[in-house]
Amino acid sequence: xxxxxxxxxxxxxxxxxxxxxxxxxxxxxxxxxxxxxxxxxxxxxxxxxxxxxxxxxxxxxxxxxxxxxxxxxxxxxxxxxxxxxxxxxxxxxxxxxxxxxxxxxxxxxxxxxxxxxxxxxxxxxxxxxxxxxxxxxxxxxxxxxxxxxxxxxxxxxxxxxxxxxxxxxxxxxxxxxxxxxxxxxxxxxxxxxxxxxxxxxxxxxxxxxxxxxxxxxxxxxxxxxxxxxxxxxxxxxxxxxxxxxxxxxxxxxxxxxxxxxxxxxxxxxxxx
Numbered sequence: 001x002x003x004x005x006x007x008x009x010x011x012x013x014x015x016x017x018x019x020x021x022x023x024x025x026x027x028x029x030x031x032x033x034x035x036x037x038x039x040x041x042x043x044x045x046x047x048x049x050x051x052x053x054x055x056x057x058x059x060x061x062x063x064x065x066x067x068x069x070x071x072x073x074x075x076x077x078x079x080x081x082x083x084x085x086x087x088x089x090x091x092x093x094x095x096x097x098x099x100x101x102x103x104x105x106x107x108x109x110x111x112x113x114x115x116x117x118x119x120x121x122x123x124x125x126x127x128x129x130x131x132x133x134x135x136x137x138x139x140x141x142x143x144x145x146x147x148x149x150x151x152x153x154x155x156x157x158x159x160x161x162x163x164x165x166x167x168x169x170x171x172x173x174x175x176x177x178x179x180x181x182x183x184x185x186x187x188x189x190x191x192x193x194x195x196x197x198x199x200x201x202x203x204x205x206x207x208x209x210x211x212x213x214x215x216x217x218x219x220x221x222x223x224x225x226x227x228x229x230x231x232x233x234x235x236x237x238x239x240x241x242x243x244x245x246x247x248x249x250x251x252x253x254x255x256x257x258x259x260x261x262x263x264x265x266x267x268x269x270x271x272x
Contacts, residue, residue: 016220020207025199026136026171026186028078028093029223032062033216034202035079035091041198042081046089048178049132049146049169056084066115075111087128088112095136105131105149105166113164128163134186138170145173145180 023030035042043057059082066075079091090108094100109131117126133139140147147168151160173183181195188194191204206212244254255265 016217020216022189024187024189026093031093032078033206036062038202041202042079044198048182050130057081058084066111068114069111075108088116089130091132094133097137097139100133100135100139105133109164109166130165132167132169134169134171136171138172139168145170
């Protein structure tokens with residue numbers, strides 16, 4: 001059934017507003033928004049999660065693509081922070097247990113190492129890194145709030161002290177401790193019911209102010225457009241494969257037949 005554009009836009013607007021009301025900081029899209037340009041909030045959260053009360057965040061970036069992984073699986077950090085001593089922090093939201101495995105944590109940790117050591121630098125200049133996964137469920141299942149993962153010399157039982165730290169945070173943990181109250185806030189959709197003013201203020205901005213609501217609605221629209229573009233790209237890729245297989249054409253011949261622009265052909269060559 002045909003839907004006029006103005007009707008579709010009005011419908012999508014109401015759907016976006018309804019979706020926004022139900023979002024929580026543990027929903028990754030919303031989490032990246034409330035931490036955007038918000039060093040005080042990032043510092044507050046990292047102090048609680050790491051237990052380092054004097055931690056001072058001096059640099060913050062959300063949705064940071066690591067640029068040095070050329071040819072490897074890409075990594076986009078939800079929240080990337082640097083403290084005053086040069087330590088690096090990757091804060092990740094992971095609602096699905098399947099995405100929180102040990103190998104993913106290892107990959108994120110190693111990707112941060114590659115990103116933070118330049119050619120010519122000594123290995124001892126590699127900064128300490130903290131890869132932190134906040135999982136909606138108790139991923140480990142032992143009832144703890146925090147699961148620190150450290151390398152150990154098994155022969156001596158002593159810490160390896162390579163500067164690499166991995167933390168799993170139990171998002172289901174609740175009590176009256178700082179982290180128990182923080183995990184409540186991460187799973188709370190209503191700013192009025194949050195414990196901490198910094199979390200409440202950030203959530204309220206994106207849910208209740210005109211500027212914040214417009215930013216979120218624009219983000220929703222970008223996600224829709226991205227999904228549409230991915231669908232169109234997949235369709236083009238399928239057509240390309242079909243032509244190559246049925247007409248026995250080379251990739252270049254098939255792309256030329258489909259009139260794929262020269263500037264986009266490298267992308268499809270990589271996919272093939």
